[in-house]
Amino acid sequence: MKFSARNSFKGKIIAINQGPVSTEVAIKVAKKIEIVSVITTAVGKRLKLKVGNEAYAIIKADSVIVGAD
Numbered sequence: 001m002k003f004s005a006r007n008s009f010k011g012k013i014i015a016i017n018q019g020p021v022s023t024e025v026a027i028k029v030a031k032k033i034e035i036v037s038v039i040t041t042a043v044g045k046r047l048k049l050k051v052g053n054e055a056y057a058i059i060k061a062d063s064v065i066v067g068a069d
Contacts, residue, residue, distance in 0.1 A: 005060035009035060013053050018044065025049060027057045035059075 011029035023044040026036045035057040049055065 001056070003056075003058050005058045007059040009057045009059075010054060011035070011057060013049060013051050013055050016044070016049060016051055023049075025055070027055050029057055 009027070009029040011027040013025060014028045014034065015024075015026040017024040018041055021041060022038050023041045024036060024038050025044065026034050028034050037057065047055075
């Protein structure tokens with residue numbers, strides 16, 4: 001599988017919280033590192049996502065926002 005995004009992380013799905021419109025998917029990509037994404041429920045079903053399956057967290061962003069107190 002090839003991506004145009006530079007940041008892709010292979011991991012294991014550790015949690016899925018499916019709602020009627022959107023689904024939250026948590027992927028463990030390294031020890032103590034999880035990436036959580038919100039996708040449409042329709043896409044989650046099409047990808048046949050299940051806890052324990054391998055998946056990729058693919059990050060493509062035009063900007064990174066940093067905040068501090």
